[in-house]
Amino acid sequence: MTDENVYLTRSGYERLKRQLNVMMTEETAEVAENIAQIREAGDFSQEQIYFDALAEKSLLDERIARLKDILHRAVIIEKQLDADSVTPGDRVTVRDLDNKEDLELDIVSGVEMASGRRGVSLGSPVGRAILGKKVGDKFEVKAPDGMVRYKVLNIAPIPDLD
Numbered sequence: 088m089t090d091e092n093v094y095l096t097r098s099g100y101e102r103l104k105r106q107l108n109v110m111m112t113e114e115t116a117e118v119a120e121n122i123a124q125i126r127e128a129g130d131f132s133q134e135q136i137y138f139d140a141l142a143e144k145s146l147l148d149e150r151i152a153r154l155k156d157i158l159h160r161a162v163i164i165e166k167q168l169d170a171d172s173v174t175p176g177d178r179v180t181v182r183d184l185d186n187k188e189d190l191e192l193d194i195v196s197g198v199e200m201a202s203g204r205r206g207v208s209l210g211s212p213v214g215r216a217i218l219g220k221k222v223g224d225k226f227e228v229k230a231p232d233g234m235v236r237y238k239v240l241n242i243a244p245i246p247d248l249d
Contacts, residue, residue: 092162094175094209096245099199100163106202107154110147118144157198173220173242175209180241181217184225192217193245213237 095103122140164176173179179192193206194217200208207214216226217239225238 091160093157093160093198094164094196095161095199096164096176096195096204098245099195099202099204100158100161102204103154103158103161103198103202107151107158110151110154114147115151118147170242171221173217173239175218176245178243178245179217179220179239181237181239184236184238189240194218195245 118140122137122144125137125140164174173194175194175196177194179194180189181192182189192213193204194209194214195204195206197208197210200206207217209215209218212228212230216228217237220226220239222239222242225236227234227236229235
């Protein structure tokens, strides 16, 4: 595992804590019960079922360890780090200068996106390009269909969803 900070919104942090709780209580109990039932049956002629149950337990243990590590390294974004420029935890309104379309982008970590949060990952091309921009700034991002040009219209904190 790494020592790198993971930036999370308050709602993203709480969502991950709830996921960890479910894994450590409900999912762990289900896996343990399944293994106990297989052991009680005492019929290891179907060893594959037993080994599959042990593999499921191992995967769950790995997921729990990973989530604990993420929560341990979490830096919760309580407020805008810099109200004048785009930082993690901001909701940014941009205009696609070619399509004349306005878009709202929530700037979040890849961890939050992996846990079901919609948004733009800090590590994505748009996420990397938009960080530090101010209202009125223009920026370009290379997309599969060519360059896309944006202009920052508004920067605000992401409202809590939970």
